[in-house]
Structures are given as structure tokens and as C-alpha cells.
Amino acid sequence: MLLLGLAACTSPGPAPVSDRGQARTAVKPVTPVTPPIAPSTNGLHTVQRGNTLYAIAFANGLDYREIALWNRLESPDRILVGQALRLTPPPGAVEIKPLDDEPAPSARPLDAPLDAPLAGPPVLREPQAVLLPYSEANWAKVSGAPVTVVAPAVVRPAPVAAMPPAPAASGLVDTWLWPAEGMLAGHFGAAGGKGIDIVGQRNAPVIAVAPGKVVYSGSGLRGYGQLLIVKHAGEFLSAYAHNETILVKEGDTVTAGQKIALMGDSGADRVKLHFEIRRYGKPLDPLIYLPERS
CATH class of the missing domain: 3.10.350.10 (LysM domain)
Known part of the structure; x- marks a missing residue:
């Protein structure tokens, strides 16, 4: 009986079956798609x-x-x-405007009625009071008392070399460059356009029109494809859309004339560069700022 039990324990049984030919299905992580930014309809x-x-x-x-x-x-x-x-101002919010766009102050004409509205803040043409330092002459002036005034000795200053005036910093972009070579196809304001279109060759260089900092790089704005936004002095922004390849990243500092992208047709029906200039968020006609081309 002991021998039979040992024989039963040592008898070969069915081997485990493993199907190595069956391929395992790899589970890929799902990357959430960020919806493109579109103009808000509810503020x-x-x-x-x-x-x-x-x-x-x-x-x-x-x-x-x-x-x-x-x-x-x-x-x-x-x-x-x-x-x-x-995206709308709260009650009492102050609108941000450039200083050089402020209207000049004006006043009511002297012959206008007193109830006529002012065209701007009033302008005082004569001082209402003058604070004089104490002296015998000033005391006599305000009190009517006689006073003897002794003329002070004339001190002639020694000649000094004239200093050249320091250059005034305008805080604006001094010189703009064309962002790409090609044919001008779309104009500012045409069919609601907020910039200009330059038709060129695929992978043609796109350059920064002025020194600045890259504040956006990506494809998250509807209708712009691969987009770059560069911030310049004076609160100017320049935008470069429909690129094939972007060569800089957010936070990079760029110089005027630096190659920042390659022209393409991302988000467009043809190879072109859509270029915009904005200041304080408002689109401006780029042809006002770009130099004339022959």
C-alpha cells in the first residue's frame, strides 16, 4: 500500500498550458484634448x-x-x-490706456455761459495763492510797510562745459522688421482680418520683428494653427500664425531678426504667415509699423 501511494504521488500529470503566441494588447494612456480658446460669449x-x-x-x-x-x-x-x-470689468474698474493716447485737457471759453459743460478738466490760468518765504521785502509787499532793499552782490558762475542731454527713453519699439518674405495677400480689416497674410514657401524662415519675450507657443487658439506670440516694449504684442514648426518656447527672449518659426499651413488652406500687431490687446494695422518694401 505504501508503494502504491508513492507511485501515485510520482505519476506524471498534465503539464500547465501557456499560449505564448497570443499577443498582449497594450493599453495606451488617453491624453485629454484641450479645447481651443475661442472668444467668450458669456464674459x-x-x-x-x-x-x-x-x-x-x-x-x-x-x-x-x-x-x-x-x-x-x-x-x-x-x-x-x-x-x-x-473677461468684463467689475463695477468701478479703471480702464487701462496708454499715456500717449490720453486726450489733451481743455477748458470752457471765458465768454461761455457758466452752466456750459466742460470739455475736459478745468485749467487755472492764474495761481489762486502764492506762498512767499519770509523776508523784509516780502513783508513790505503784503503789509504795505516801507522797506529799504539792498541789491545783492552779483556772483558770476565759473564757466562749465555743456553736458549733452540724456536721450529720452520712449519705451516703444524703435524699429520693426518684416516677419517673412513672400507676397502680401490679406490686408488688415479686409473681411474682418486682424492682421496681414504673407504667402510664401513651406519651411521659409519666420523671424521676430523686434526684440521681446515669447509669451505663448502652441496651437490652443482657434483658427491660428501653430501660433507664436511675442511681447515687446510699450505693451506691443506680435503674433505669428499657421507655422509648420515652432523653434522657440514660452519664456524665451528673442532678438530682432531671430528665426523663431518655419512657415506652414497649420490651420490654414494654404502656406502662409498670418501676422498681427496688437497694443493693449487691440489689433493694429501692421503696415503702419512695418517698413516700406520695394
Whole structure:
């Protein structure tokens, strides 16, 4: 009986079957698709992954500083996914305007009626009071008392070399460059265009029109394809759309004439560069700023 039990324990059984020919299906992670930024229809924008305040402002024709002010943001470079940003000013908000666009003050004419409205802040042509330092002459002037005035000795200053005036810093872009070579096809304002179109060859160089900092690089704005936005002095922005390849990243500092992208047709029906200039969020005609071409 013991021998039979041992024989039963040592008897070969069926070997485990493993089908090595069956391929395993790899599970790929699903990357969420960020919806492109479109102009808001309700005065709000919910921040999605990849959004920047510059891109949100650009899509809505606003100044990024206004959005930061209206939403009490500590820094325009810090917004949070899921955060709801208001795109309209709260009651009592102050509009941001460039200083050189302020209207000149004016006043009511002297012969106008007293109830005539002012065209601007009043201008006082004569001082209402003058504070004089104490002296015998000034005391006699205000009290009517006689006084003897002794003429002071004339001190002639020693000649000094004239110093040249310091150059005034305008805070604006001094010189603009054309962003690409090609044929001018679309004009500012034509069919609602906010810039110009330059038709050229695929992979032709796109250059920065002035020194600045890249504040947006990506394809998150509807209708612009692969887009670059560069911030310049004087709160100017330049935008370069429909690129084939982008050669710089957000945060990079670029120089005037630096190659920043290659021309393409991303988000467009032909190979072209769509170029815009904006200041304080408002589109401007680029041909006013770009030099004339022969």
C-alpha cells in the first residue's frame, strides 16, 4: 500500500498550458484634448490645461493686465486649471490706456455761459495763492510797510562745459522688421482680418520683428494653427500664425531678426504667415509699423 501511494504521488500529470503566441494588447494612456480658446460669449473663461493669460486675452481682444486686475491675480504668469476668469470689468474698474493716447485737457471759453459743460478738466490760468518765504521785502509787499532793499552782490558762475542731454527713453519699439518674405495677400480689416497674410514657401524662415519675450507657443487658439506670440516694449504684442514648426518656447527672449518659426499651413488652406500687431490687446494695422518694401 505504501508503494502504491508513492507511485501515485510520482505519476506524471498534465503539464500547465501557456499560449505564448497570443499577443498582449497594450493599453495606451488617453491624453485629454484641450479645447481651443475661442472668444467668450458669456464674459467668462474657465482655464484649461495649456492656457496662458496672454492667449486668453489675445483670443478675446483684451489686455492681459486688465484680466489680471479684474480677477485680482498676483501674477499674469500664474493661473490655475479650472479657475473661472471674468473677461468684463467689475463695477468701478479703471480702464487701462496708454499715456500717449490720453486726450489733451481743455477748458470752457471765458465768454461761455457758466452752466456750459466742460470739455475736459478745468485749467487755472492764474495761481489762486502764492506762498512767499519770509523776508523784509516780502513783508513790505503784503503789509504795505516801507522797506529799504539792498541789491545783492552779483556772483558770476565759473564757466562749465555743456553736458549733452540724456536721450529720452520712449519705451516703444524703435524699429520693426518684416516677419517673412513672400507676397502680401490679406490686408488688415479686409473681411474682418486682424492682421496681414504673407504667402510664401513651406519651411521659409519666420523671424521676430523686434526684440521681446515669447509669451505663448502652441496651437490652443482657434483658427491660428501653430501660433507664436511675442511681447515687446510699450505693451506691443506680435503674433505669428499657421507655422509648420515652432523653434522657440514660452519664456524665451528673442532678438530682432531671430528665426523663431518655419512657415506652414497649420490651420490654414494654404502656406502662409498670418501676422498681427496688437497694443493693449487691440489689433493694429501692421503696415503702419512695418517698413516700406520695394
